[in-house]
Amino acid sequence: MNGLYEQLCRELRGRVLRDEPMSRHTTWRVGGPTDLFIEPADGEDLAVALRLLTTARCPWLTIGAGSNLLVRDGGIRGAVLHPTRLRRLEIGNGGGVRVGAGLPLMTLIRATVARGLAGLEGLAGIPGTVGGGVVMNAGAGGQQLADVVESAILLGPQGPEVWSRERLDFAYRASAVSAGQVVGEATLRLRPEDPRRLAEAFSGRMAARAAAQRVGGPNAGSVFKNPPGVSAWRLIDEAGLRGAVEGGAQVAERHSNFIVNRHGACAGDILRLIDRIREEVRRQSGVALETEIRIVGEDR
Ligand SMILES: Cc1cc2nc3c(=O)[nH]c(=O)nc-3n(C[C@H](O)[C@H](O)[C@H](O)COP(=O)(O)OP(=O)(O)OC[C@H]3O[C@@H](n4cnc5c(N)ncnc54)[C@H](O)[C@@H]3O)c2cc1C
The missing domain is CATH 3.30.465.10 (Uridine Diphospho-n-acetylenolpyruvylglucosamine Reductase; domain 3)
Structure with missing residues (x-):
């Protein structure tokens, strides 16, 4: 990874970081470090980055504002591309x-x-x-x-x-x-x-x-998709999970399809709460909830 990092720094005009905490780039404010974090200066720079990553067989993930993203606590092996400067x-x-x-x-x-x-x-x-x-x-x-x-x-x-x-x-x-x-x-x-x-x-x-949506802490909007004909928040509510807590993560009191980072939660807390919600909703209503948020990265 060292050689690739140095090559990226040499050939790109944009920003290249090593071991960048993804908690800085997700609205939930959780997530471990990514090996490489690349913010290309423009489309041309992005094409150079893709060529170098491909040659080095380094996997990558593209992110935007991280507002629908749960990055596990072990972070991301490979690169994260952040095309934030493509603003035409x-x-x-x-x-x-x-x-x-x-x-x-x-x-x-x-x-x-x-x-x-x-x-x-x-x-x-x-x-x-x-x-x-x-x-x-x-x-x-x-x-x-x-x-x-x-x-x-x-x-x-x-x-x-x-x-x-x-x-x-x-x-x-x-x-x-x-x-x-x-x-x-x-x-x-x-x-x-x-x-x-x-x-x-x-x-x-x-x-x-x-x-x-004034839910009292960092969040990623609706966690689950609405199953056909019913709202996910209603199923979660009926399962008695409004306000449920795992570590620093809590089902929002105001909107039960939101999970809030209340007290320094880690991704593991949020994942445990997601599993608990799925299990309880399936047990009580027979519905298998599917996440709307994207879950990426490795466990610690
Ligand atoms: C308070 C709040 C309210 C919200 N309300 C809504 C709502 O009403 N409706 C709704 O649909 N969503 C809502 N969301 C969720 C989220 O904002 C949307 O899904 C948004 O479109 C995600 O954009 P992003 O740039 O943050 O993507 P990210 O979360 O960064 O990424 C989401 C997915 O897109 C991929 N991706 C991102 N950018 C690129 C790219 N340039 N090229 C390739 N892949 C890419 C990522 O790899 C990931 O798989 C809400 C979120 C919050 C926090």
Whole structure:
């Protein structure tokens, strides 16, 4: 890993770190160190990083804001790519948008709402990036990215590749983009709408979120997907688990599909709570809950 680290430092213009704690890059504020943490300066830099990692047979994982990510306490063997500087934003008059994966979703939403373009205002308040949003098909308020994404540019050691929305194969909080692939950019199609109405919808969503999601500590939003026809939070509630505690992790009192890092939790605490919820909900209601959050890395 030493030789690769030195080569990356020599050839990249961006930031390269060793043994970087992932707790600094996840909204849960937990996660052990990654061997290498790479923040490319731009798309070209990212392509160089991918080439060097591929040649060295070093596995990698791409992350955005870490707002849907649980990194285990042993951390990540290999590299984490953080394309946070890919922030291009071009908004065309006809509603076409080209946007870099590292741009915060909220920056994109504010900009498109201000231009009177509809299609994203329901997602106001989601703390992720455009890249993470595409991969997860982020959604809220009756909208999801799948409704507006036309294509995405995936970057690889062989160069960029355009993936159509058909190939992206969006589903509920999922897409065909797998671990190790890198979304560099997305092209969206939004529709013109009265800017005043859009601004009201945006503020309404932000207010509703502030009320429902003030949960009292670092979290990663909804932990479980909603099974068909029922809300995960209701099943967790009915299983008597609202407020349940494992170490420093707690099922939020305010929203039982959220787990909060209350008192210096580690990933192990959160994982134990997730297992307990799944077991108890399955025992009491027969439903197998599936996680919405992505779990990566190694146990300590
Ligand atoms: C308070 C709170 C509220 C939330 N509310 C919602 C909500 O209403 N609706 C909703 O859908 N989600 C919600 N989320 C979850 C989360 O914000 C979304 O899933 C978001 O889209 C994740 O984006 P991210 O950049 O943080 O991705 P990360 O968490 O960093 O990564 C998520 C996945 O995407 C992959 N990934 C990230 N970027 C790239 C890239 N450029 N290329 C390839 N792969 C990549 C990662 O490997 C990982 O598998 C909430 C989270 C929080 C903390």
